[in-house]
Amino acid sequence: MNTADLGLPVDVPSTALFTDQYEFTMLQAAMKSGTAERRSVFEVFTRRLPEGRRYGVVAGTGRVLDAVENFRFDPDVLAFLRERKIVDEETLDWLADYRFSGDIWGYPEGEVYFPGSPIMRVEGTFAECVLLETVILSILNHDSAIAAAASRMSSAAGERPIIEMGARRTHELAAVAASRAAYLGGFTSTSDLAAGFRYGIPTVGTSAHAFTLLHDRERDAFRAQVKSMGRGTTLLVDTYDVAEAVRTAVEVAGPELGAVRIDSGDLLLVAHRVRQQLDELGATDTRIIVTSDLDEYAIASLAAAPVDAYGVGTQLVTGSGHPTCSMVYKLVARAESADPTAPLVPVAKKSSGGKTSIGGRKWAARRLDEYGAAEAEVIGTGPVPDALADRQLLVELVKGGDVVARESLDVVRDRHTAARANLPLSATQLSRGEPVIPTEYVNGRSGGLTGS
Missing domain, CATH: 3.20.140.10 (nicotinate phosphoribosyltransferase)
Known part of the structure; x- marks a missing residue:
């Protein structure tokens, strides 16, 4: 738990029993x-x-x-x-x-x-x-596996940013280490606040499908989020009908809407349709963020799509099929x-x-x-x-x-x-x-x- 960059004192427990x-x-x-x-x-x-x-x-x-x-x-x-x-x-x-x-x-x-x-x-x-054998190996094997996966994903993404969002897919402490390794490997931010606190990694996050489902209408959910977070927020548009959600999102936030997030479906096809719709509605600067079980291969397949950023969770924190370096x-x-x-x-x-x-x-x-x-x-x-x-x-x-x-x-x-x-x-x-x-x-x- 290195907080030297932040100047924050942390009472770190003994690591002596992290061993065989x-x-x-x-x-x-x-x-x-x-x-x-x-x-x-x-x-x-x-x-x-x-x-x-x-x-x-x-x-x-x-x-x-x-x-x-x-x-x-x-x-x-x-x-x-x-x-x-x-x-x-x-x-x-x-x-x-x-x-x-x-x-x-x-x-x-x-x-x-x-x-x-x-x-x-x-x-x-x-x-x-x-x-020191076990504790050294447990750290290096885990973190190096995550960093290698992150490096491949960030390379596939090119200049497009990638958000680490795998905390709910692994152990709570491993999630913090994974976020650190992902940032090292080229990711630009994390959804995990503990990682942001301990390592100074930029953090991001807006809302999940539950927030939309909480409200009587999707429009009400969008209004509440924009009122709380401003027009530059990211609205999740695939809870119901994507096209209708995009239209509603621009009506609520205006062309200043920061971004929309797509979390399901044929991402390549949907991203093209959403980009066309946003442009027709005058929201030409609104970005498109895609999530949904992405890995380096899926990211590479979206290289020609009008996608502005990616969010990766499960595949990142599991090393994209290789959770250890042996x-x-x-x-x-x-x-x-x-x-x-x-x-x-x-x-x-x-x-x-x-x-x-x-x-x-x-x-x-x-x-x-x-x-x-x-x-x-x-x-x-x-x-x-x-x-x-x-x-x-x-x-x-x-x-x-x-x-x-x-x-x-x-x-x-x-x-x-x-x-x-x-x-x-x-x-x-x-x-x-x-x-x-x-x-x-x-x-x-x-x-x-x-x-x-």
Whole structure:
């Protein structure tokens, strides 16, 4: 709940129990084996993009930083762990003083990513890093999925604004996070007031069908709304007969009517008819807003329609068919002992079944072609090749436990717009395809491949 942009103090509860039980049982066992204090490196990445997607969007980083800051074990949390016998007293004593004191690096929020991209790297002792796995993944997987869907939708919409209106289609807290991710991905406003309050996102909203049905006549409903909100309001015109409603709306509000909203029917056909009718009635500046279970494909199909704005709900907050990014949080390196000066040893899961990973603390860079467009995501261990030194993607987010890279949501939003524009043109195609650029794994010393 980052309210830094608004300067609003908010009492944020502990995030320490937004986790899985095995994080605690691993901690206890590691403490008993003497390995808990070994310096460790964990990385967040995904092995593949959702089927058919060309790129991913890093979202939720700001919320992760808030969650890490508020990962505290207050008396009530400790009492719960004690009552359930989750861990023993020695571990509880250690948790009572928990404060993450390590470092976190990551792709800047709003940046795009590809299979294998180390979008976040968490470094510290095994004990303090392992506890953060679940909360980090839950935030990044959710927010990045929503942002990717939003990015595709805003790209399909072009210059036309899109309103996020999915609060009633998901969990109330997920709705706020989804609104933030949607704004990052290119949406222009939200219907969710909690999102507006917490993140400063512009909010909009007028009326639903219930308001029209409340009144004896549609005309009475329109009069009441115009009297309350002014002629520039948006009137919902598909409760009964659309043509009659449009005529009534202009009679009530005059040609200064701000907009009409259409929420059902063949939107392409109805939008053309409504535009013609509005123009004939002299309401040439009245805008047309369409809603009704839109996704990026429906938005693209309306590109030639006289539509001025879109409202998207269900498909946005469910990731347009891909509600998670399948990101994982894996240990990729650890020290040989608890000695702070002990060297790091690369480690990696090597089991079959498509879940192998590549060990070692990684860097990432994006190679550009002769025209300045991205042509490859390059990931490696060891020294960074000179040719990629100024194209590195990871930035420092937390240093010694302190957040050092908090950003406003508008900065993050602008970054995504720039990052998407830097991709090949095929990135915005809605047809299914492979990632728009390949991922290359190299050893920084030799330039040779180390995995795929």
